[in-house]
Amino acid sequence: MYKIIKDEILDGVRYVTAVPSEKVCSKQIDITIKDGIIDSVKFTRGCPGNALGIGALIKGMSVEEAIKRLDGIQCGSRGTSCPDQLAQVLKTLAD
Numbered sequence: 099m100y101k102i103i104k105d106e107i108l109d110g111v112r113y114v115t116a117v118p119s120e121k122v123c124s125k126q127i128d129i130t131i132k133d134g135i136i137d138s139v140k141f142t143r144g145c146p147g148n149a150l151g152i153g154a155l156i157k158g159m160s161v162e163e164a165i166k167r168l169d170g171i172q173c174g175s176r177g178t179s180c181p182d183q184l185a186q187v188l189k190t191l192a193d
Contacts, residue, residue: 100127100183102190111137114191118183121176124149127184131191134161144180152181161188 104115112131118124124144130137136156141149156164165185173179178186 100187116187119178121178122180122183124180127187131161136164141180161192165189
């Protein structure tokens, strides 16, 4: 289970920091959102190429679309993945 450790809005931009489940390789996810659109996502640790790829692909995407695309993605037998953890955090933010 992830934990949101920071969630603040400054000048209309939402800044969120979350610690993902211990089942995944990344240790932190930093997200910025403006007007329901993802501005940036940065994973700390984990698989660098995949983390950079995810961030590049969802930049400019709506939170809802990112959830649809990432929710439920599995990494081996872990029952979750870095993209899935991001989707879970985004679901909480969308509620």
